[in-house]
Amino acid sequence: xxxxxxxxxxxxxxxxxxxxxxxxxxxxxxxxxxxxxxxxxxxxxxxxxxxxxxxxxxxxxxxxxxxxxxxxxxxxxxxxxxxxxxxxxxxxxxxxxxxxxxxxxxxxxxxxxxxxxxxxxxxxxxxxxxxxxxxxxxxxxxxxxxxxxxxxxxxxxxxxxxxxxxxxxxxx
Amino acid sequence: xxxxxxxxxxxxxxxxxxxxxxxxxxxxxxxxxxxxxxxxxxxxxxxxxxxxxxxxxxxxxxxxxxxxxxxxxxxxxxxxxxxxxxxxxxxxxxxxxxxxxxxxxxxxxxxxxxxxxxxxxxxxxxxxxxxxxxxxxxxxxxxxxxxxxxxxxxxxxxxxxxxxxxxxxxxxxxxxxxxxxxxxxxxxxxxxxxxxxxxxxxxxxxxxxxxxxxxxxxxxxxxxxxxxxxxxxxxxxxxxxxxxxxxxxxxxxxxxxxxxxxxxxxxxxxxxxxxxxxxxxxxxxxxxxxxxxxxxxxxxxxxxxxxxxxxxxxxxxxxxxxxxxxxxxxxxxxxxxxxxxxxxxxxxxxxxxxxxxxxxxxxxxxxxxxxxxxxxxxxxxxxxxxxxxxxxxxxxxxxxxxxxxxxxxxxxxxxxxxxxxxxxxxxxxxxxxxxxxxxxxxxxxxxxxxxx
Numbered sequence: 001x002x003x004x005x006x007x008x009x010x011x012x013x014x015x016x017x018x019x020x021x022x023x024x025x026x027x028x029x030x031x032x033x034x035x036x037x038x039x040x041x042x043x044x045x046x047x048x049x050x051x052x053x054x055x056x057x058x059x060x061x062x063x064x065x066x067x068x069x070x071x072x073x074x075x076x077x078x079x080x081x082x083x084x085x086x087x088x089x090x091x092x093x094x095x096x097x098x099x100x101x102x103x104x105x106x107x108x109x110x111x112x113x114x115x116x117x118x119x120x121x122x123x124x125x126x127x128x129x130x131x132x133x134x135x136x137x138x139x140x141x142x143x144x145x146x147x148x149x150x151x152x153x154x155x156x157x158x159x160x161x162x163x164x165x166x167x168x169x170x171x172x
Numbered sequence: 173x174x175x176x177x178x179x180x181x182x183x184x185x186x187x188x189x190x191x192x193x194x195x196x197x198x199x200x201x202x203x204x205x206x207x208x209x210x211x212x213x214x215x216x217x218x219x220x221x222x223x224x225x226x227x228x229x230x231x232x233x234x235x236x237x238x239x240x241x242x243x244x245x246x247x248x249x250x251x252x253x254x255x256x257x258x259x260x261x262x263x264x265x266x267x268x269x270x271x272x273x274x275x276x277x278x279x280x281x282x283x284x285x286x287x288x289x290x291x292x293x294x295x296x297x298x299x300x301x302x303x304x305x306x307x308x309x310x311x312x313x314x315x316x317x318x319x320x321x322x323x324x325x326x327x328x329x330x331x332x333x334x335x336x337x338x339x340x341x342x343x344x345x346x347x348x349x350x351x352x353x354x355x356x357x358x359x360x361x362x363x364x365x366x367x368x369x370x371x372x373x374x375x376x377x378x379x380x381x382x383x384x385x386x387x388x389x390x391x392x393x394x395x396x397x398x399x400x401x402x403x404x405x406x407x408x409x410x411x412x413x414x415x416x417x418x419x420x421x422x423x424x425x426x427x428x429x430x431x432x433x434x435x436x437x438x439x440x441x442x443x444x445x446x447x448x449x450x451x452x453x454x455x456x457x458x459x460x461x462x463x464x465x466x467x468x469x470x471x472x473x474x475x476x477x478x479x480x481x482x483x484x485x486x487x488x489x490x491x492x493x494x495x496x497x498x499x500x501x502x503x504x505x506x507x508x509x510x511x512x513x514x515x516x517x518x519x520x521x522x523x524x525x526x527x528x529x530x531x532x533x534x535x536x537x538x539x540x541x542x543x544x545x546x547x548x549x550x551x552x553x554x555x556x557x558x559x560x561x562x563x564x565x566x567x568x569x570x571x572x573x574x575x576x577x578x579x580x581x582x583x584x585x586x587x588x589x590x591x592x593x594x595x596x597x598x599x600x601x602x603x604x605x606x607x608x609x610x611x612x613x614x615x616x617x618x619x620x621x622x623x624x
Contacts, residue, residue, distance in 0.1 A: 053180075053181050053182070054181075057181075057182075057185060058185045058188065058189065061185065061189045061212075062189060065189065065193055065205065065208055065209075068204070068208070069196075069202065069204070069205050072204060074201055074202050074203060074204065075203050075204045075207075080204065081203070081204070081207065083204070084203065084204030084205075084207040084208055085207055087204070087207075087208045088207050088208035088209070088210060088211045088212075089211065091189075091208055091211070091212065092211035092212055092214075092215060095182070095185065095186055095189075095212060095215065096215070096321065098182070099180075099182035099321065099322045100322065102180070102181070102182060102322070103180070103182075103259070103261070103318050103322040103325075104259075104261060104278075104280055105261060105263065105276065105278035105280075106276070106278075107274060107275070107276035107278050108261060108274075108276075108278040108279060108280040109274075109280065110280055110282075111280065111281060111282040113282045113284065114258075114259055114280065114282040117258070117282070118321075121218070121320065121321055124214075125211045125212075125214040125215050125218065125321075126211055128210055128211055128214040129207055129208065129210050129211040129214075131210075132206070132207045132210040133207045136203045136204075136206075136207055139203070140203070
């Protein structure tokens with residue numbers, strides 16, 4: 001069993017770490033945004049951690065996305081797409097950490113199997129963001145005439161992902 | 173009664189933010205926003221694909237409904253592992269007199285599935301320790317189940333509340349003083365009449381009908397005529413314990429060891445019962461006050477202590493209803509067998525038990541009153557909250573203090589009245605508490621030449 005103090009600290013670390021990541025990604029592109037974004041994120045994070053099942057959690061996710069969206073331009077380079085994938089992982093990490101905090105009572109110790117499952121599932125959904133970024137890289141570096149092919153490849157990847165999810169969960 | 177699986181707020185949040193990011197990404201030509209939204213949509217898809225379709229069946233049970241004070245019982249729940257169910261969280265609410273382990277009462281469990289997808293029911297267990305004796309309400313016990321990524325939740329519609337009896341632990345008591353009027357046929361008390369007991373009474377000349385094994389050979393050889401030993405008969409006595417549950421004064425605190433008046437009365441009654449049953453006497457019990465009529469007829473034997481402790485566990489302070497008053501009158505009017513020793517355990521703040529004691533003493537019974545008022549309330553300086561609870565005066569500490577002093581004066585007057593009627597009042601101090609008064613009562617009985 002993972003003691004409540006440990007898994008709750010880990011979840012809190014994921015949320016704060018995601019905030020720091022979002023601030024870094026936004027701050028490198030537009031440093032002038034930080035004085036506005038930092039206090040907003042601090043307040044929203046405190047609110048979300050206080051009531052993980054409430055509106056604070058939604059506000060925090062929106063602020064993370066809006067912060068990065070306002071600071072950065074449309075991605076063109078491989079680095080831009082990689083940063084988009086990292087931002088996606090941070091946002092989904094925040095979401096899953098808050099979901100755990102909302103689902104389990106504050107004092108409850110978690111079975112190790114549950115912790116492993118949450119980490120694995122979080123890794124899988126974050127990887128889906130990476131796959132989407134990969135499609136973005138291919139799409140942005142392909143001549144305009146190959147658009148339909150890229151679109152078809154994207155659909156195939158989505159279908160493949162759905163099939164993988166179905167296969168992974170068939171024996172649930 | 174079943175409930176449906178319902179989507180959680182987390183699922184709604186992931187869907188809202190994910191779809192919004194995808195829409196803005198597509199509308200504004202911002203691929204990075206779309207990419208950041210895709211993992212959230214993956215969470216939604218995963219949750220929907222793996223959503224459970226059926227409500228699980230739960231079976232819950234307590235491993236026992238009767239525990240001793242300070243012992244624990246376990247509430248066990250088995251949740252059917254329906255497809256899609258991943259985690260189970262159970263909660264059992266503790267209260268002032270029931271301490272759950274863990275203290276917050278929450279326990280989480282996860283479904284363990286085999287490779288073929290089958291899974292046994294998921295067991296969850298929460299322990300609860302009975303901190304104080306009495307009939308306790310345990311619960312409500314709740315069960316919540318979650319699907320993958322906490323996308324769907326199922327709340328058990330059945331919130332079970334169980335009644336658990338916590339049997340008091342008898343205190344320690346031992347007495348070297350004999351009971352004054354043993355009248356039964358068997359027991360360990362020496363009768364004043366000769367009989368087939370073990371304690372030597374006399375040596376006299378042999379008469380027709382004497383048993384040969386009673387012949388005392390040394391005296392017979394010395395005197396030249398047959399002599400036999402005679403013995404006193406062994407007899408048992410009846411002890412009637414009367415617990416005054418009309419008021420419960422003082423606070424029970426397991427951490428500091430503080431006891432209320434009813435705690436002390438119950439502990440003392442248990443101790444007296446254990447002692448006198450072990451000496452072969454018959455012990456009965458009446459609890460005055462409370463909603464349920466608690467009466468145990470006087471019987472001896474090893475099972476009687478269990479009966480008495482279970483009955484003591486049902487003792488509760490009176491709430492002053494008409495039904496309770498009727499029951500009290502019926503209990504006080506009940507006849508006490510001749511020769512029975514009546515021990516009234518009371519805080520001496522209610523008039524009825526003391527009047528009962530005086531009435532019984534005047535009708536020739538041996539009556540002993542054991543004072544169970546907590547030391548903190550009987551003398552010294554009681555805490556303001558204790559005074560407020562004892563007097564019912566909530567808003568003014570000075571008035572509460574004055575009311576309590578008046579009540580103590582009234583109590584002293586009642587004690588003097590008891591003493592004048594020949595009813596000794598002693599404070600409960602565990603082993604030997606009653607020795608002095610029992611010896612005094614025995615001497616008084618012999619002095620008066622009462623043929624027993």
